[in-house]
Amino acid sequence: MSSLAGRDSLIFQYSSGVTQATETPLKRTPLHAAHLRAGARMVPFGGWEMPVQYAGVRAEHDAVRTRAGVFDVSHMGEFRVQGPDAERFLQHVTTNDVSKLRPGRGQYNWLPNDSGGLVDDIYIYRVGEQEFLMVVNASNVGKDWAHLQSQTAGYDVELTDESDRWGLLAVQGPQAEALLQPHIDVDLAARKKNAFFPAKLFGFDVFLARTGYTGEDGFEIFTDAGEAETVWDKLLAVGFTPAGLGARDTLRLEAGFPLYGHEFADDIHPLASTYSWVVKDKAHLGREHISLAPPVRLIGLALERVPVREGYPVLLKGERVGHVTSGTSSPTLGHPIAMALVRGDASTADAYEVEVRGKAHAARRMELPFYRRA
Known part of the structure; x- marks a missing residue:
């Protein structure tokens, strides 16, 4: 981070309001012991x-x-979708065109609800003609599973929750x-962007996907949960x-990537974002609501x-027209940045203000993404 205050506010964002203390113990990824060893x-x-x-976040x-970093994203959920109607089912529950996927290819996609918002934003990988792997956000695993199960009537499809089977590591950087x-x-x-393929890495059987969430090139590594810690240690040993x-949050915000629960949600029209390309001209759940113009727009500040x-x-001009959805101090740009949802009629101005503890601070609109890899 470019300032101690910015770093502290970012850590506060993760350590409060996301998961409050309850009687239910926090879940741990297969890499928990490795994280503790690394301090x-x-x-x-x-x-x-x-x-x-x-x-430290900045480092x-x-x-x-x-250079290159490695993230533990094993908390993400994985669902296997297979059967004669697997493609037809996914066409119904998503907005992107799954039929365009060839085996060995991946696709960013949305799970729409029936009222104009999103159940989740996801990735889908085509494993075979009648088999797909869906990766969903960690906080939405239970909700997504229930939603998909509720839509299976009339489809010859089998869903399997494989979230506990996989360790998932993301290596990112030039x-x-x-x-x-x-x-x-x-x-x-x-292997080009969005490729999905099996491989042997350090002698272990894994799957790799050339996708990412940082604005840099990289791969997601799907490994057996029981082997994830060894793979992680070997990645650190070779220089990751x-x-x-x-850092995942500062990187994704610089790259202009929305985060579910901030820029996307059950009650946020997803076309407020710059991702209209994710909605294809096909029949799907909630199409009549998503086709309506969004009342707000996502802008960069x-x-x-x-x-x-x-x-x-x-x-x-002194009138509240929206709110910040994500903000941080950009290590790459050297100043604070934010994404915000504002009223559609107020989304093209050049200058705004953001109110911080009762005081207004000048902000200028920037096109998203803030950072693009050369």
Whole structure:
């Protein structure tokens, strides 16, 4: 982070309001012991105990932007969808065109509800002609599973929750491919964005997906949960820097990627974002509501000094026109940035203000993403 205040506010975002103390113990990923060995600061997140930082958010952020980092994303959920009607079922419950996927390819997609919002935003990988793997957000696993189960009537499809089967590691950064290549049995350069393929990594059977959530090149590594810790240790040994939730948030915000629960939700029209391409011209659940114009728009804001957080009011000429959905101090740009949902009729102004503890601070609109890899 570019300031101590910005770092503290980001950590507060993860350590409060996300998972309150309850009688239900926090879940742990297969890498929990490895995080403790690495000196991670652990925080509650979506019902899980997760690392927010190791050496520090700024150092981990810079490692991903300039070299390569590795994230534990094993808390994400994985559902197997298979059967004669697997494709037809997915066409019904998602907005993107699953029929365009060939085996060995992945696709960003949405699970719409029937009232104009999203149940979740997801990734779908086509394993075979009648088989798919769906990756969902950690905090939505139970909700997504119930939603999908409720839509299976009339489809010859089998759903399997494989969330406990997989360890999931994300390696990201300009050197990610070069660091992996000596230890894997496939030519990574030949695997383009959104490729999904089996491989042997450090002698372990894994699947890799060339996707990511940081604005950098990289791969998600699906490994057996029981082997995840060994794979993690070997990744650190060959030069990957461990990175936590803090850096993951600053990286994704710079890249303009929405986060479910902030920019997307059950009650937020998803076309407020810049992702209209995810909705294809096909029949799907909730189509009549998603086709309506959104009442708000997602915009980018830049400030000079004061970091802002979710919920802070956005003002235009003294009138409240929206609120911040995500904010941080950008390590790459050197100043605070934020995404905000504002009224459609107020979304094209050049200058706004963000209210922080009763004081208005000047903000200028920036096109998303804030950062794009050259």
